[in-house]
Every structure is written in C-alpha cells, then in structure tokens.
Amino acid sequence: KQEVTQIPAALSVPEGENLVLNCSFTDSAIYNLQWFRQDPGKGLTSLLLIQSSQREQTSGRLNASLDKSSGRSTLYIAASQPGDSATYLCAVSHYSGGGADGLTFGKGTHLIIQP
Amino acid sequence: DAGITQSPRHKVTETGTPVTLRCHQTENHRYMYWYRQDPGHGLRLIHYSYGVKDTDKGEVSDGYSVSRSKTEDFLLTLESATSSQTSVYFCAISDPTAGQETQYFGPGTRLLVL
Numbered sequence: 001k002q003e004v005t006q007i008p009a010a011l012s013v014p015e016g017e018n019l020v021l022n023c024s025f026t027d028s029a030i031y032n033l034q035w036f037r038q039d040p041g042k043g044l045t046s047l048l049l050i051q052s053s054q055r056e057q058t059s060g061r062l063n064a065s066l067d068k069s070s071g072r073s074t075l076y077i078a079a080s081q082p083g084d085s086a087t088y089l090c091a092v093s094h095y096s097g098g099g100a101d102g103l104t105f106g107k108g109t110h111l112i113i114q115p
Numbered sequence: 116d117a118g119i120t121q122s123p124r125h126k127v128t129e130t131g132t133p134v135t136l137r138c139h140q141t142e143n144h145r146y147m148y149w150y151r152q153d154p155g156h157g158l159r160l161i162h163y164s165y166g167v168k169d170t171d172k173g174e175v176s177d178g179y180s181v182s183r184s185k186t187e188d189f190l191l192t193l194e195s196a197t198s199s200q201t202s203v204y205f206c207a208i209s210d211p212t213a214g215q216e217t218q219y220f221g222p223g224t225r226l227l228v229l
Contacts, residue, residue, distance in 0.1 A: 032216055043205060044158075044220040051216065089158070099211030102148050102160035102173050103218060 002027045006090055006106035014114050015082060021075040021109045023090030028071050031095040034103065035064050035075050037086040044089065048075070080113045087111070118142050119221035121206050127227045134193040136224050138206030140186075146209045147189040148218065149173075149181065151202040158205070164189055196228045 003026045013019055023033075032051050036044040048057045048064040050073070056065040063076040077084060087108040093100035118141030128134050138147060148163040150173075160173030162181040170181050178200060180192045193200055206221040 034218065036220075043222045044207075046217050046219060049217045091158075096165075096171075099146055099165065100209065100216065100218070101171070102163045103150075103158070103207075104160070104174075105158040107155075107157040 002030075002092060002094070002104045004090060004092060004104050004106035006088075006109050008109060009107070010110040010112075012112040012114060013080060015080060017080050018076070018078050019080055019111075021077070021088050021090075021111070023073040023075070023106055025071045025073075025092050025104075027094075028068050029094065030068065030092040031100050033064075033066055033073050033090065033092050035062075035073075036089040036091065038089060038108070039086050047088075082113045082115050085111055085113045119206060119208055119219060121204075121221040121224050123224060124222065125225045127229065128196050129229050130197055131195050134196050134226065134228075136191045136204055136226070138189045138191070138221060140189075140208050142208060142210070142219075143186060144208040144210040144215060145186070145212055147183065148207040148209075149179075149189065149191045150205045150207065151175065151200075152205060152223075153202050161191065161204075196226075198228050200226065201228045202226060 005024045007022045034049045035047040050066045061078040066073045089108045091103035091105040120139045122137045149161040150158045152158045159175045164170045164183040182190045204224045207218040209218045
C-alpha cells in the first residue's frame with residue numbers, strides 16, 4: 001500500500017525567505033505526482049504535476065522536483081509572500097488502464113508566512 | 116478554474132438515512148473521482164470512474180456506492196449514513212486520454228451525520 005509522508009507538518013517563516021517542502025512515498029512505481037495548495041475551508045488548487053519520467057516542473061516562483069527511485073519530491077517556493085500561507089499537499093498516482101487510478105495524499109504541510 | 120460543481124454544498128442528515136451527492140462537470144473529462152477529507156486522515160479515495168458506467172473502488176469504499184450514467188455526472192450514494200461518514204467530500208476530474216493528467220477538484224460538500 002502506498003504511503004505518502006510530508007515533512008514538516010507545519011512551518012512558519014518570515015516573508016521573503018526561500019523554503020523547501022518535502023514529500024516522500026513508499027512505492028516508487030508511480031504514474032505521476034501532484035502538488036496542491038488548500039486554503040482553510042476551501043477546495044484544492046493544483047500547483048504542479050510531474051510525470052514519472054520527468055525530474056522537475058516550474059511555475060512562477062514554484063519549482064517541484066522528483067526523484068522517483070528514492071521516492072522523494074520537493075516543492076521549492078522562492079521569495080515567499082503572505083499570500084503563500086496555506087496547506088500544501090503532495091499526492092501520487094499509479095497507472096490503471098488509460099490513466100491514473102486516483103491519488104494517494106500526504107497529510108500536508110501547514111505553511112504560515114509572517115508579514 | 117475547471118468547470119466542476121458539487122451539490123449540495125452543505126447537508127445535515129440523520130443516521131440511517133440515504134444521501135446522494137452529485138458532481139457535475141462541463142469539461143467532458145473521462146475520469147471522475149470521489150474523495151473524503153478528515154482531520155488526521157487527510158484526503159482518501161472513495162471511488163473513481165474511467166468512463167460512463169465504468170467505476171472502481173478506492174481505499175475507503177465500504178458504505179458507499181457510485182453511478183455514472185453520463186459523462187458529466189458522477190453520483191456518490193451513502194445507502195445508510197453513519198456518523199463516521201461525517202466528512203468533507205471532494206470530487207475531481209481528469210482526462211489522461213486527452214493529455215489532461217492534472218486532477219482538478221470541485222469546491223467540496225460538507226456532510227454532517229447526526
């Protein structure tokens with residue numbers, strides 16, 4: 001059974017810092033990996049998707065890397081802003097038929113950016 | 116934002132009653148998913164569908180059934196609701212056969228079973 005772990009569970013940093021969120025998974029035979037953010041009481045917003053054959057993806061100030069063989073991914077946030085405060089979730093999928101069979105999620109990193 | 120709506124957005128019901136949640140999409144995506152989110156457990160897959168009338172179970176499928184009679188709608192039914200099914204339910208869509216691997220999530224339904 002796939003298990004996804006996110007470290008740290010919570011993080012509070014001053015505005016402007018660069019930071020790294022970590023995600024690890026136990027079964028390296030993944031189809032893809034997604035990073036999401038979730039604001040309190042809201043749904044999930046997709047940030048980045050990395051296919052199993054890729055090493056990294058970038059979107060604006062966000063960069064996600066994937067090391068499938070070691071079962072690790074990191075989300076790098078550059079020049080953090082108070083608006084980045086949210087819970088960040090990592091999730092992996094496996095291949096089934098023509099696509100993904102659903103995501104297995106970590107419990108998230110609760111991020112607070114202090115103004 | 117992906118065109119996904121969930122109804123109802125909030126519901127309070129009593130133990131033993133049947134409940135149906137609806138997910139509606141306007142994106143014509145082939146895959147649809149139901150997840151639940153609980154404190155301490157995070158998000159977990161209940162059921163998913165890879166086409167009309169094609170469904171499969173997820174990690175926490177006991178006590179739930181699903182139906183997909185047309186591409187745009189995916190229904191989740193709690194045949195006899197229990198207090199342990201109090202949760203926030205999210206629907207998601209994707210279409211890997213069309214190159215849309217990313218799963219997009221709906222706004223969620225908050226269900227309270229008394």
